[in-house]
Amino acid sequence: MKKRRRDRLFAQPLGNISPFQFDDQVAAVFDDMIDRSVPGYRTIIDAIGLIACQVAQPGSFCYDLGCSLGAASLSVALAQKQPSCTIIAVDNAWPMLAGFQQKLRQQKIPPPIQLICADIRDIAIQNASLVILNFTLQFVPPTDRLALLRKIHQGLLPGGALILSEKIALPEARQQSLFEALHYAFKKARGYSDLEISQKRSALENVMIPESLPVHANRLTQAGFSSCEVWFQYFNFMSLVALK
Ligand SMILES: C[S@@+](CC[C@H](N)C(=O)[O-])C[C@H]1O[C@@H](n2cnc3c(N)ncnc32)[C@H](O)[C@@H]1O
Secondary structure (H helix, E strand, O other): OOOOOOOOOOOOOOOOOOOOOOOHHHHHHHHHHHHHHOOOHHHHHHHHHHHHHHHOOOOOEEEEEOOOOOHHHHHHHHHOOOOOOEEEEEEOOHHHHHHHHHHHHHOOOOOOEEEEEOOOOOOOOOOEEEEEEEOOHHHOOHHHHHHHHHHHHHHEEEEEEEEEEEEEEOOOHHHHHHHHHHHHHHHHHOOOOHHHHHHHHHHHOOOOOOEEHHHHHHHHHHHOOOEEEEEEEEOOEEEEEEEO
């Protein structure tokens, strides 16, 4: 197994901080970056495989939207005792997909996984028993989120599920400050310096836009989902399952 490269992208003072992009530099350190930045990321990835075992229907598709290096797709693929659904992994950042392709070459994966380089707002979704948006919706412009969720809802089979994981904003100001401080402490405890944390925060401003849980829940209802339940939360990071 190849040794994971440590994320040092924001370790040196950057005069001009460019907006965050999923480019070659990020792809090279992404596994380490997301593990040390998103509380509970590994737990969520492992649970996605378990959820898929419950909801994936034979002959259907499982979409992993904003798949990055494919952690969620691989979790679904490896959790299935028998190949059941075809996994369609989509990302519009070619460096991320190239990294995923490299991983696939190194592992023997049971069911077929198709990789598509496209904007998730432009692809068709059909015959889906599971759709995964694992920390991706927060990068889609807020004005486009409802249309995307409607399309996902329409493409799901009866009984199909959406897994939505997001960084969330807290509606109450004191809770927002507390949870932000807790996330800061989480990153410090995992070796990020104050400079790294603040420069990355600047790079992500206006690129990643978190919303509150009530906003997500209302939008899911508007998109047609009949129920949604949060199954995981760690500070200001949560994952929910919405059912058609
Ligand atoms: C935080 S990462 C997602 C992590 C990944 N789902 C996982 O579980 O490891 C966000 C990903 O979404 C992709 N992305 C953002 N907006 C997108 C869009 N409109 N269409 C396709 N991919 C998008 C980015 O390129 C990036 O790889």
